[in-house]
Amino acid sequence: MTRWLPVLALVMIPAGAQQQAPRFATRTDLVRVDVLVTDGRRPIAGLGAHDFELRDNGVLQRIDRVLPQQTPIDAWLVLDESGSIKRDLGVLVPAAGAFVRALGSSDRSGLITFHHAVALRSALTGDRSVLPAQLRFARAEGYTSLRDALFIALALRHESTERSLILAFTDGADTISWLRDEQVIRAAADSDAVIYAITGPEGARGESGADGLPVSWRSRRELLESLTAQTGGRLLKAGSRSDLSAMFTSIVEEMKARYLLTYYPDGVRRDGWHRIEVRVKGQRAQVRARRGYFGS
Amino acid sequence: MLRTLLLLSVLAPGTVAAGGQSPMRDPIDLLIEYRNVVERYRRGGVDGVEEDLKEWDVQRVNEAISHLAVLQEKKPILLDTRIGRADVGGWSMPLIGAAALLHADVFLHGAKRGTPESHHLYLATRFLALYRGSAADATFRVRTTLVIAWIRQITGQFDELRSELLAARTEFPADPAIALAEGCLEETAASPRAARQPFIPEALRRAAGHYQRALSLDPRFAEARVRLAFVLFRLGQVDDASRELERAGEDARQPRVVYLARLFRGAVHEHAGRLDHAAAAYREARAVGPQCQVAAIALSHALYRAGDRTAAAAAGVEASRMDSHGCEDPWWVYDYGQAWKLEETIEALHREVRP
Numbered sequence: 001m002t003r004w005l006p007v008l009a010l011v012m013i014p015a016g017a018q019q020q021a022p023r024f025a026t027r028t029d030l031v032r033v034d035v036l037v038t039d040g041r042r043p044i045a046g047l048g049a050h051d052f053e054l055r056d057n058g059v060l061q062r063i064d065r066v067l068p069q070q071t072p073i074d075a076w077l078v079l080d081e082s083g084s085i086k087r088d089l090g091v092l093v094p095a096a097g098a099f100v101r102a103l104g105s106s107d108r109s110g111l112i113t114f115h116h117a118v119a120l121r122s123a124l125t126g127d128r129s130v131l132p133a134q135l136r137f138a139r140a141e142g143y144t145s146l147r148d149a150l151f152i153a154l155a156l157r158h159e160s161t162e163r164s165l166i167l168a169f170t171d172g173a174d175t176i177s178w179l180r181d182e183q184v185i186r187a188a189a190d191s192d193a194v195i196y197a198i199t200g201p202e203g204a205r206g207e208s209g210a211d212g213l214p215v216s217w218r219s220r221r222e223l224l225e226s227l228t229a230q231t232g233g234r235l236l237k238a239g240s241r242s243d244l245s246a247m248f249t250s251i252v253e254e255m256k257a258r259y260l261l262t263y264y265p266d267g268v269r270r271d272g273w274h275r276i277e278v279r280v281k282g283q284r285a286q287v288r289a290r291r292g293y294f295g296s
Numbered sequence: 297m298l299r300t301l302l303l304l305s306v307l308a309p310g311t312v313a314a315g316g317q318s319p320m321r322d323p324i325d326l327l328i329e330y331r332n333v334v335e336r337y338r339r340g341g342v343d344g345v346e347e348d349l350k351e352w353d354v355q356r357v358n359e360a361i362s363h364l365a366v367l368q369e370k371k372p373i374l375l376d377t378r379i380g381r382a383d384v385g386g387w388s389m390p391l392i393g394a395a396a397l398l399h400a401d402v403f404l405h406g407a408k409r410g411t412p413e414s415h416h417l418y419l420a421t422r423f424l425a426l427y428r429g430s431a432a433d434a435t436f437r438v439r440t441t442l443v444i445a446w447i448r449q450i451t452g453q454f455d456e457l458r459s460e461l462l463a464a465r466t467e468f469p470a471d472p473a474i475a476l477a478e479g480c481l482e483e484t485a486a487s488p489r490a491a492r493q494p495f496i497p498e499a500l501r502r503a504a505g506h507y508q509r510a511l512s513l514d515p516r517f518a519e520a521r522v523r524l525a526f527v528l529f530r531l532g533q534v535d536d537a538s539r540e541l542e543r544a545g546e547d548a549r550q551p552r553v554v555y556l557a558r559l560f561r562g563a564v565h566e567h568a569g570r571l572d573h574a575a576a577a578y579r580e581a582r583a584v585g586p587q588c589q590v591a592a593i594a595l596s597h598a599l600y601r602a603g604d605r606t607a608a609a610a611a612g613v614e615a616s617r618m619d620s621h622g623c624e625d626p627w628w629v630y631d632y633g634q635a636w637k638l639e640e641t642i643e644a645l646h647r648e649v650r651p
Contacts, residue, residue: 116628117589117620120613143628148593155596155612158605176628178559178590179597187600296603 029270029295030064031056032192033261034163034232035278036254036288043257044285052261055277059267067260072106074124074160075099075252076153077131080146080170081138082115088171088200089140091241097132098245099167102252110156111135114149115142116176124160146170147177147184150195150227154184157193164193165255166233167248168224171200181223188230189273190294194258196233196251197224201240232289261289270295323363327385330360334391337398338649342405349402354415361422364392368426376429389431393440394649396423400443401642414451420444421460438464438471439645445477446635449484457481472513473634476520479506480633483527487631503527518548519634522557529564538564552626552636555584559591559627562598571602587622589615 033054037044049066077096081089100109108124111131121134150168157164188195199221221235228235234251238244261278268274275292279285333352337345367384368375380386399420406412421444427437441464448457458481464474479502486499507524510517525540541561548554562577575598581591592615600608629636 112616115620116625117618118593118616119620120616123613148590151597151600152593152612152616155600155605155608157609159609159613178594178627183597187597190600 030262030264031274031276031293032163033263033276033278033289034192034194034258035261036232036258037280038286038288039284040286043254044280044283045257047259047280049261051280051282052259053279053281054261054263056263056265056274057268058275058277061263061266064262064264065260067262071260072108072162073103073165073252073255074157074162075103075107075109075165075167075255076112076124076156077109078112078114078149078153078166078168079135079138080115080144080168081113081140081142082144083141084144085171085200086140088169088241088244089138091244092138092169093132093135095169095244095248096135099248099252100128100131102249103128104256108160108162112149112153112156113138114145115139116145117142118145118149118152120152120156143176144170144174145177146174147179147181147223149177151179151184151187154187154191154193157191163255163258163260164191165252166193166195167251168195168197169200169244170197170224174223181226184223185226185230188227189290189292191231192290192293193231194233194255194290195227195231196255197228197235198244198247198251199224199235199237201238201243230291232291234288265295268295324383324385326356326360327363327387330357330395331380331386331391334395334398335651337401338391338394338651341646342398342401345398346402346405354419357419358422361419361426364426372429375426376431378431389427389429390433390649392423393427393432393436396420396427396440397443397642397645397649399423400440400447401646403447404638404642417444417447433648434468436645436648438468438474439641442473442477442634443638443641443645446633446638449477449480449633450635454481454485470513472510472517472520475506475510475513476517476523477633479503479510479520479523479527482506483523484631484633486530497531500527500531504531516547518544518550518557519553522548522553522560525557526560526563529560529567534564534567551584555581555588555591556626556630558584559594562591562594566594566598566601571598574598575602585623585625587618588625588627589618589620589623590625590627592618 035052037047047066049063052063052066054061054063077099079092079096085092096111103109108126109131110124111122111134113119113121113135121137122130146168150166153166157166224235236247238247265274272295273292274295276290278287278289280287330352333345333348336348364375364387374381374384375387375389375392377388378390380388380391397420399416403412403414403416403420406416424437424440424444427440441460445457445461448460461474461478461481465478468474482499482503486496486503504524504527507520507527510520511524514520521540521544525537525544528540529537537560541557541564544557548557558577558581562574562581565571565574565577575595578591578595578598582588582595585591592611596608596611596615599611626636
């Protein structure tokens with residue numbers, strides 16, 4: 001029945017609406033919202049479209065589909081290989097191995113590393129051996145171009161139609177990127193990718209880059225908080241280097257426990273920022289989802 | 297170069313290395329011995345003297361410098377010569393200049409190996425302070441001053457750099473390169489790499505002032521104009537930035553300056569929402585530096601913003617598949633001012649001190 005509703009909505013648009021501001025009316029305007037629902041600690045399973053309430057700029061929307069958990073994921077690892085992670089390099093290879101092993105059989109993974117340069121070390125692949133093998137070439141030297149690397153991952157997201165996870169690990173503040181915070185945050189807002197980030201165990205000590213100079217722009221933590229909150233992901237801090245494998249795995253597990261909601265925006269202006277609000281009806285649940293999107 | 301800069305930049309702000317106690321030497325003997333070291337450097341470069349210098353702890357060299365300083369204070373005529381005098385151990389003003397260069401050169405060589413020794417920078421400045429008088433070459437002095445300034449810029453010794461550049465400006469008020477170095481210092485102080493704030497407007501305004509002064513001294517100084525444009529852009533004076541970039545386009549010849557000018561022009565267009573023009577500017581930057589990654593990333597971003605996600609992804613793939621060793625992107629070393637000229641300047645100065 002729900003498949004007919006969008007078509008029906010087209011037919012039943014009142015003539016007067018044509019004088020209003022342009023509204024979504026084409027089927028290319030599908031919005032995807034990757035949602036994590038928990039009871040505060042654990043993901044809640046088994047929800048369907050009728051369990052969710054989604055609003056676009058305050059207007060209740062008809063959810064087109066709720067794709068179940070375990071929908072294929074394209075997962076990008078974005079790893080810092082600047083001088084600041086020298087101490088962490090030894091644990092990144094097994095952590096990357098744990099990351100790919102946690103993925104499902106239909107999932108793919110890709111690897112982007114960065115120091116002053118951003119390097120696409122592996123395109124998305126289903127071959128589990130590639131990422132750990134590629135990471136062995138990392139050298140831990142140079143400056144940190146975190147923003148540029150995250151943007152590249154967001155740009156590459158559009159090569160895929162599956163759900164997108166971007167997991168970034170960094171232990172230093174950005175010292176050299178061309179792109180600014182607000183540009184990357186805007187790019188993330190323009191994407192349906194979910195960004196998770198992990199900072200290293202010594203990251204909180206100071207904001208120094210590889211060169212020892214104090215850095216800012218915005219603090220690294222603020223940038224990652226903005227990006228993860230914007231996209232419905234999470235920012236975590238590793239307590240110790242030995243935590244990394246478990247943290248990488250837990251993020252994949254959490255991503256697999258998410259729902260993918262889709263809808264065709266209705267009753268809202270086409271352009272500008274669209275604030276998305278998602279809640280679960282009838283029960284106390286915590287919902288994490290992207291904050292919104294820019295209409296075109 | 298980038299690797300050298302990386303090694304230099306992890307050096308903690310210089311402190312004079314502790315030296316062992318050496319017995320008091322006859323001043324002239326000391327000066328003769330050290331003169332011999334410097335002469336070997338003049339003839340053979342750093343490779344010829346690094347082993348010799350291991351015999352010279354900081355205290356010994358300082359002692360030699362102190363003797364020269366006393367001579368200069370009490371009997372400047374003895375040192376202000378082009379030919380060394382026996383009664384001052386054979387020292388002359390060219391030799392003093394060579395000694396300053398020696399220590400800067402040794403510092404840089406150490407940095408390339410990953411073992412920079414900061415006391416050499418200290419000794420370089422001490423020798424440079426003695427290099428004055430009628431037998432001293434002003435151009436040599438300026439260029440050696442700049443070599444030390446660029447090293448300090450890389451290693452973040454901003455306080456020392458500020459006071460040395462101020463002294464240099466007082467001594468050489470008409471030198472545009474000194475003005476540019478002061479501008480670079482302020483611009484770096486305002487950069488993400490050094491600032492505690494997103495940017496410091498006051499530092500950027502000071503940077504703009506120095507760049508404008510450099511341009512008043514040399515209106516065709518393209519690098520100063522490009523840097524001025526970027527500073528104005530960051531200060532929100534976008535139209536002024538645009539005008540400066542247009543003028544810079546007429547004078548810029550060096551590929552790295554042309555690259556930066558086009559990159560910044562792209563940023564100005566992007567800021568104004570002229571995404572097609574921005575993409576065109578980034579493509580022009582890429583034409584100058586086809587293996588330079590930053591322009592490619594910038595292009596990807598402009599395409600992304602324009603909604604062409606397919607082209608943005610393709611540009612992103614191309615950018616991230618570039619060999620980072622294929623091009624030292626000028627943006628990566630932008631905060632180090634003109635330090636990209638360090639090696640070539642030292643080589644040129646060494647050719648001048650060769651007997």
